[in-house]
Amino acid sequence: MTPRDPWFSFARHTPARIALGRTGASLPTEEVLRFSLAHAQARDAVHAPFDAESMAHAIAGLGFKVLRAESAATSRDMYLRRPDLGRRLSDESRLRLAEAAGGDVDLALVVADGLSSTAVHVQAVPFLHALKGEIEKAGWRVAPVVVAREARVALGDEAGALLRARAVAVLIGERPGLSSPDSLGLYLTFAPRPGRSDAERNCISNVRAEGLSHEAAAFKLAWLLREAFRRGLTGVDLKDESDLIAADTRVALPPK
């Protein structure tokens, strides 16, 4: 077997595929096959069905009200080819959200399958558990959590507007990587309404055990939300300086 490179011990610092060794200019057989396997698993994660029912049940178990919704994309294949449909609610879901809306709230939360239902299955509930603490601390009024199938980030704009929220946070399965089929992304948008651009959002990515912890992600999202409410915006003009705060006041950092 072709040996790994002598700096292999540094691989403990990163999930990246370093110090793989080589045969001539090329990858050793073992790594070529290991890569093929990871690709096969990531392909499977894209196409795994979203279990919205269990998800809704578990989120209700945390004490949130829950609403189910679907995008206008009626199948996985249509979802992949027609992102415009994944950004809109189905007519039926639009009615359901409009009927469920109460008075004005501070925050709407959308749990969307995105490109990895695996990520949502694994991360959404523990993240919401951590976020609940921040919500209670801040005293924010929260709309029912929307669990949305075949959904993209911008679907949150319509959902947030219907639920009369000052801001919407979309929890969504990120496109699965070879080493991370289960990574959750968080997108925060102030004053949600259809037509918002991506430059008007703040993003926190890589929420998973090997990436950003649920507690740290909840801390960051709450920091951004406070700043968004204070300054009346999200997006490129709102720079995430929560790490500065965290560095200044170590106690504010949640445990790893």
Place this chain on the structure above:
Amino acid sequence: MAFVHRIGPRSYAFSDLKDLMAKATPPRSGDVLAGIAAASAEENVAAKMCLADLPLKVFLSEAVIPYEADEVTRLILDSHDTTAFAPVSAMTVGDFRDFLLSHAATPQVLSRLAAGLTPEMAAAVSKIMRNQDLILVARKCPVVTRFRNTIGLSGTMAVRLQPNHPTDDAAGISASILDGLLYGAGDAVIGINPASDSLPVIDRLLRLMDDVISRFEIPTQSCVLTHVTSSIELMNRGAPVDLVFQSIAGTQGANRSFGVDLAVLKEAADAARALNRGTVGQNAMYFETGQGSALSANAHHGVDQQTCEARAYAVARAFSPLLVNTVVGFIGPEYLYDGKQIIRAGLEDHFCGKLLGVPLGVDVCYTNHAEADQDDMDSLLTLLAAAGVTYIMGIPGADDVMLNYQSTSFHDALYVREVFGLKRAPEFEAWLAGMGITAPDGRLAPANGAHPLLTFVERAA
């Protein structure tokens, strides 16, 4: 202006220039998504034939996106060099293809022509070119740029060392930088996509790279690929910014969705150049592009995605960048469905960029929801190396653990160097030899477990 082309008893009508361009485009999912693709294979060829008969001059009188509505159109037309255009001004698009492939079109001739070409002309001719045409002509258009080394010389290909880490961990990023350098990669730039857009985090990453580059006197440059306004703020705070990065697109509206316009790009380019951190040149901007971004931002004006992409290169060349790369397969299957479409788009983008005088590299890549795999990437990489691509990405094992996609690896770069005999940027090549990383033949020397570079990861850990 409307266009008509007859094939036998059938007559194909195209409502205007952008409709003709869209219908003439080789098939791709993004144009279907936009509802502007040809309805049949025959209509596609009818549009190509019609386009081939079109005088190049038409592109100067008919804008695909109105002058009044779009600052990118204004940039393209206001900066057009009629003197440079003169040698081809009487040609049709079809004549122009024949000219580009002829022996009369030498690298010197094409280099002088670049300022006389608009992106729409480049896009139009690419639509009637086969893959081999795109390779042959691009190969005749080297574009040389400089910062701390010389990028783009004929017979060379550079590599961006992309040491991303899911939490921007200093030791993790250092380990990937070390791995890349010891595999002979990093002459284009050491460029990190940060997981965070937090300014203190980005500042720390810039200092980490500045430290390794200066300590080991590496003739290369660094970049954190964050928003241009963040880089401006960091430069104001005195952070060691070499290259300023921004994603750009070919329409004003798509650029707005990225939170930029031409004015802020100019502000950033001026600020970066004023820092004077280059040693052999001051090409201080780094841009990324990709087909589909204008449609994704709902700002495509009915223009096909490949023409929008070529217009992004007009934005890029206005700021004399060191590096520009299309991230060809990153955006997903709704724009480029499978390996075949990704390969075609990569060759088109590279050709259009080079013809327009832009130092084009390609992120040869795909995502896990596209119908593509490593074999498709091997094909595109090999074709681009044949075409003289300026640089490619170098990622440990081709797996980007932060951005969640597959690109090219350090090993992939070594593979094309073996096949095509491609060298690195000369200053970097000399540094690798001096550090004992490469042997006299340019191949890697046997791995050395006691190499002095290893100390830098140990310090970061």
